[in-house]
Amino acid sequence: MSRRRVSNPLALAVLSCLNERPMHPYEINTTLRRRGKEQSIKLNYGSLYSVVESLQKHGLITTRETSREGRRPERTIYAITPEGVEEFEDWLGELLSTPVREFTSLEAGLSLMAGLPPDEVARLLDQRSDKLRIEIRALEAAGDVAAEFDLPEIFSVEAHYRHAMLTAELAFVQQLAERIRTAELGGTKLWRRMHELFAEGTSFEQIAADPVAYLGEEARILQNEQPSP
Amino acid sequence: MSRRRVSNPLALAVLSCLNERPMHPYEINTTLRRRGKEQSIKLNYGSLYSVVESLQKHGLITTRETSREGRRPERTIYAITPEGVEEFEDWLGELLSTPVREFTSLEAGLSLMAGLPPDEVARLLDQRSDKLRIEIRALEAAGDVAAEFDLPEIFSVEAHYRHAMLTAELAFVQQLAERIRTAELGGTKLWRRMHELFAEGTSFEQIAADPVAYLGEEARILQNEQPSP
């Protein structure tokens, strides 16, 4: 069980809205989208309604009134409770103050990249760099538009953060591709030789049985598997 | 429906192992852990077994043999199929070449940070900086150990990537805290005044009804809600 009674970040966004004033779930949805928060917090209907229900079950919000207009579906308006306010402040404080291990897709890819030959990885990383540059430019353009509307920076810190992260990723990816191509990255020769052997039809198991014979002195470390770093 | 028949990154890790040689699920588990991949790819039993089953159902792996030793649970050994190899290469290529929107907890926190008063946010960000520095040092220490064992860099690129990202995050967070304190961050005065009013008991709804009266000229933008940036 997670530390929070409701652990989906969307629940925090819900509390944040209800901290302003009572709303019904669909209004929370439109409010968050209007403010562009769905870029930073995963928001889909299924989760929204189940998260609201769960918040209510745990006493962090209460139903204020239910109304219906014509034959449209019933609308239930929710309000935040004092416990909800406390949870909101505590949770938001935790998000800001405490880094958590996140599993990103690039990290997964990098951790398995030895499964593809070095030249191909370098080429793929170049492609990524191109796409990253496009994304970065798009973010900058959006920032310029916001500035023109005199929208204070505080309403888009998330975007600035994303910009910083994308820029750092681009720098890393570019440098990595370069270091693979120049074999400056430790182990690249081993890696290249390995895929040359695969291309010739040698199996992984054959190589693993006697790495030094196939790959040279550098492969001594593979003898009894890498220790966990 | 997602583009991949099996979309959990753990499935890619499973394919990566079986690409070396046939294994049973628990052996995949220990192999990945021994190599420290569980730091980069979420790995728990429930997911492992259901992912393996799903991969088999889709023809990406096949059962090679089932054996049992004594009265221990049965072990089913799986092998990768040609379609599995293709999926592995294609998927890994996509992970490396194509950035995807990720929802990080800091980004969620930043997007809602206006819900806490500026001084507190600055303090929380300082706390985060301290913890980030500790994590960064731990990563560097692990890297030194790996270097001492002559473990080539290629086996821990993920860690280098994480290091780069943490460093960038630290720089951003430090700078943001500073810019909040100096009110250099656009909108900080508005934000501060807002929480002063809350502390005095003014409600959000009162302020929202006539922001300029409460917050001054700078609040004109709030009149009919921010456009999505």
Place this chain on the structure above:
DNA sequence: GACCGAATACTCCATTTCGAGTAATCGAGT
């Protein structure tokens, strides 16, 4: 040789998540 903790190898199932589907209403044009 009996005992204990660690490792082996899963199983099970309560939650959670996701997004397609539904159904009514509004508003802008023809």
Place this chain on the structure above:
DNA sequence: ACTCGATTACTCGAAATGGAGTATTCGGTC
């Protein structure tokens, strides 16, 4: 007056996730 796409407001169930629980065996030690 009508039609057609957008918006409003949610429902539903299949699939994924997470992690506690189970049952056996091994390796050391008192």
